[in-house]
Amino acid sequence: MADIFEISELAKEYAQLIRASRQKQMQLDRDTIAHVLGLLHDTLDALQEDIRSIPRGILAERFQRDLERSISRHVTTFGERFKASLDGGIEAAALNVSEREADLLRRLSLVRTQIHPEHSLHVAAGAAQIGVEFGRVQAEVLDRLYARVYPDGLKLSQRLYNLDRDARRSIADTLFSGVAQGQSARKLAEALRPLLTAPGVENVRYKAMRIARTEINSAYREGHIASVTDENGKLKPWVEAIGWRLSPAHPRTDICDAWAGDDTEGLGAGNYSSGNVPPGHPHCLCYTVTLLASLPDQQFVSHPPKPDDVPESQRKYYGQPKPDPPAQSDS
Numbered sequence: 001m002a003d004i005f006e007i008s009e010l011a012k013e014y015a016q017l018i019r020a021s022r023q024k025q026m027q028l029d030r031d032t033i034a035h036v037l038g039l040l041h042d043t044l045d046a047l048q049e050d051i052r053s054i055p056r057g058i059l060a061e062r063f064q065r066d067l068e069r070s071i072s073r074h075v076t077t078f079g080e081r082f083k084a085s086l087d088g089g090i091e092a093a094a095l096n097v098s099e100r101e102a103d104l105l106r107r108l109s110l111v112r113t114q115i116h117p118e119h120s121l122h123v124a125a126g127a128a129q130i131g132v133e134f135g136r137v138q139a140e141v142l143d144r145l146y147a148r149v150y151p152d153g154l155k156l157s158q159r160l161y162n163l164d165r166d167a168r169r170s171i172a173d174t175l176f177s178g179v180a181q182g183q184s185a186r187k188l189a190e191a192l193r194p195l196l197t198a199p200g201v202e203n204v205r206y207k208a209m210r211i212a213r214t215e216i217n218s219a220y221r222e223g224h225i226a227s228v229t230d231e232n233g234k235l236k237p238w239v240e241a242i243g244w245r246l247s248p249a250h251p252r253t254d255i256c257d258a259w260a261g262d263d264t265e266g267l268g269a270g271n272y273s274s275g276n277v278p279p280g281h282p283h284c285l286c287y288t289v290t291l292l293a294s295l296p297d298q299q300f301v302s303h304p305p306k307p308d309d310v311p312e313s314q315r316k317y318y319g320q321p322k323p324d325p326p327a328q329s330d331s
């Protein structure tokens with residue numbers, strides 16, 4: 001770790017920490033997505049193997065019952081493995097961002113002249129606590145993500161339940177109608193691919209990946225919030241605000257531009273107190289940063305938002321009204 005003696009160098013260091021940690025996060029996102037895709041291929045293989053090997057006697061009913069059992073077993077296995085992979089990704093993302101904040105805090109504790117001298121003791125105490133904090137942050141993030149209700153009214157556990165239910169239904173519908181039409185085992189087996197692993201359609205693959213990406217990136221933000229707040233949800237003394245920042249991969253103007261441009265609290269564009277950080281949306285890759293009390297001018301914006309271009313329908317859906325235009329002066 002570099003010795004830092006001037007506060008001005010800290011901003012540069014933190015920008016680098018953010019960049020490195022975001023790169024790690026993107027890798028984690030890719031790894032988890034690849035792992036989930038592997039689980040889906042395993043599920044497809046297992047189902048196809050059963051379709052080929054289950055004896056198809058004279059009684060269609062019996063064949064159907066055996067297929068039902070096979071679907072149930074393999075979808076349940078997929079659901080369990082998917083959840084394990086998701087939870088592992090969530091914990092890894094929370095750890096990644098809490099390490100980023102721990103590095104920032106360690107550097108902050110090395111700064112020679114604090115702009116706010118009264119923070120020095122807090123910073124030193126915080127730096128001494130770093131090791132204890134990691135486990136707490138991971139557990140807290142898992143709790144928060146499972147407790148959160150998204151704007152569509154669903155919690156993560158309900159989303160996982162729906163994924164399982166939809167997978168069972170679509171597989172059973174496809175197989176049973178194929179059986180009724182007298183399709184060959186080979187044809188039945190082939191019909192499952194578009195439902196499970198084919199890209200570019202709204203199938204199990206798409207839904208599972210959306211959940212994984214959304215939650216793992218949500219964990220990165222929640223892990224940050226948990227790292228810079230105390231047990232009562234209050235920001236730690238050296239933290240001025242939490243900044244919502246757009247991902248450079250942000251494809252087009254959406255509700256995130258409103259969140260990254262909002263200044264309702266008067267803390268600067270996109271900056272929030274701990275309880276007011278926006279929830280994110282499906283596929284959201286935005287991240288949050290610490291605004292340090294000792295670096296009031298450093299905003300760590302790499303991708304400026306366009307809040308005026310956000311479609312009204314999205315503002316409504318996320319309950320984010322357009323701010324009033326500035327009052328006309330009569331000079």
Ligand SMILES: [Zn+2]
Pocket residue numbers: 247256280281284285286
């Ligand atoms: Zn976003």
